[in-house]
Amino acid sequence: MATIKDVALRAGVSVTTVSHVVNDTRTVSAKGREQVQRAIRELGYVPSAVARSLKSNTTRTLGMLIPNSSNPYFAEIVRVVEDRCFGAGYTLVLCNTDDEPRRQGVYLQVLSQRRIDGLIVVSTGADAELPAMLAGLRMPTVLVDREIEDPACDLVETAHIQGGLIATRHLLSLGHRRIACIGGPAALLPSEQRIEGWRMALAEAGHSAESAQLLWHGGFTPQGGYEAMHALLRSAQRPSAVFVCNDLMAMGALRAAHESGLRVPDELSMVGFDDIELAAYASPPLTTVAQPKTRIGALAVDMLLERIDGRRQDGRKVLLQPELRVRGSTARHAGFPGPTAR
Structure with missing residues (x-):
């Protein structure tokens, strides 16, 4: 692997001159810059990101923690975040905490040691x-969700x-x-808030929403929704x-309803939450509350870069409004x- 010394030797200049060209820290003559850039191309030299970060006190790297x-x-949010980071010239380091506080703490230490410039966090439940x-x-930090x-x-x-309000009002209508x-x-706060909207x-x-047979809990997974729906249908x-507080759970709940011989939506209407891409391809297509995922991801990056660039120092809270996507799972x-239309 080529080193900075190899580049200097090929270009016929000093190592210091190569460093100034690579890091853009001092004006170098057009001829000298061209010689260095040609040598870099010919040798396939890749500057050390660590060395450059030590000089500039920035790594152009952001970290992100997600629970699942x-x-x-x-x-879907991560994809938006990564695209936004790439467009701004940043690299994204992604860590999956699996909703475990201990793992979350370890990853925070690891990201800190990597000297990231900022952090986006979807925290674990507790x-x-x-x-x-x-x-x-x-370091600048943006919380999501x-x-x-x-x-x-x-x-x-x-x-x-x-x-939760608009989902339940739709069913009431x-x-x-x-x-x-x-x-x-x-x-888990987002779930409790959605339940509060239902209430x-x-x-x-x-x-009344106080009957124990009307409220059930499960993991935010298809299996969690599957098991909760079977328990609900035994009441x-x-x-x-x-109203199912997560689209993945709704997928499991749809299967449980099918296994119980219930036709959705003729005998049981169902509304999910999130509007993941798969929701439109469920059988039947799932009516769901859409979170504005593209705006969430883009805003998270933009708000973080504002803090990193020093354009803003104060904390900012942004609350986005959900929308109902009516499909075939409600009647x-x-x-x-x-009217008979769904």
């Missing part, structure tokens, strides 16, 4: 030590309560009255509709007056 790399919702760890890193108590961090997330909810892991919509319509009074309740 197998969840298409996070994968990690009381995270605010202190982030404060100790002393899951808020923690840290005024120094920027935040971009969807209005989860509003999402179709004449459903016994509407169940399948939430994610207990105490609020039922209360608006004069219905004494089956619901006519269900009006039997006997409810109104």
